[in-house]
Amino acid sequence: MPNVLIRDLPPQVHAVLVRRAEQNGQSLQQYLTHELTKLASVRTNAELMDEITARGNRMHLTADEIVEAIRRGRSE
Numbered sequence: 001m002p003n004v005l006i007r008d009l010p011p012q013v014h015a016v017l018v019r020r021a022e023q024n025g026q027s028l029q030q031y032l033t034h035e036l037t038k039l040a041s042v043r044t045n046a047e048l049m050d051e052i053t054a055r056g057n058r059m060h061l062t063a064d065e066i067v068e069a070i071r072r073g074r075s076e
Contacts, residue, residue, distance in 0.1 A: 004036075 021031035043051070061069075 017031065018028055021028045024031060026034070
């Protein structure tokens with residue numbers, strides 16, 4: 001499995017992370033692995049836009065249809 005080394009981490013940041021790991025009954029490594037896994041599972045806006053662009057323009061909706069769909073969604 002790959003490893004990550006973080007240099008020059010401010011001591012106060014390290015202390016917070018250690019405290020949070022302890023509160024969760026985890027080692028710092030376990031806690032950071034869990035948090036980094038969560039972070040990596042969420043797409044960035046740029047990734048999302050790239051995915052949308054790659055799909056192409058398969059949907060041909062008018063602005064009125066989009067507005068109506070938003071209104072219906074909000075009312076539900």
